[in-house]
Amino acid sequence: AQKITQTQPGMFVQEKEAVTLDCTYDTSDQSYGLFWYKQPSSGEMIFLIYQGSYDEQNATEGRYSLNFQKARKSANLVISASQLGDSAMYFCAMRETSWYSSASKIIFGSGTRLSIRP
């Protein structure tokens, strides 16, 4: 069965440093998608970045990049030059694709709480 694992329940990082949040996944599908969402203390879920399983280049969105290592089944989120506003819960997620359906659903990891120190 598909599974997402985030092994870091919490992390503390100094402001302006880069930070890597780990995510490993397990799937037998050849076609899948990987996402990262941010959940600040206000509670909303904010989409950050997406990586398709067939994308050859790592996805980047501003200060966010996804370090995609397909053979290792990892999809780590890298935040460059961290800011105080990056303090939040971060969820890694994977889209399951059903062969019989045009749509799909997402499964989530348990999250990593990132705290940025000034």
Added chain:
Amino acid sequence: DAEITQSPRHKITETGRQVTLACHQTWNHNNMFWYRQDLGHGLRLIHYSYGVQDTNKGEVSDGYSVSRSNTEDLPLTLESAASSQTSVYFCASSEGAQETQYFGPGTRLLVL
């Protein structure tokens, strides 16, 4: 601007009562999803819909139901609320199979 809204944002109810949480999106997305979020579990899928009149059970569907009578709305009903259903509930929508899911602001439900 297109958006996805949930109401109410906060709800307190008693065990045994029927509760309905609303989700409305103006993206015109075909796919809509309900999740619950509990400490230590991340988000877990309750029900989902790929279009009007289509509903499917997710990972934790017991005690919940949904109906999809139009594209914009997917209300979630707790048939007989239980304390174990105290949680934060998120609605999400996406356009197609490869599309990102966008989330509503969440509903915090307390069942006493």
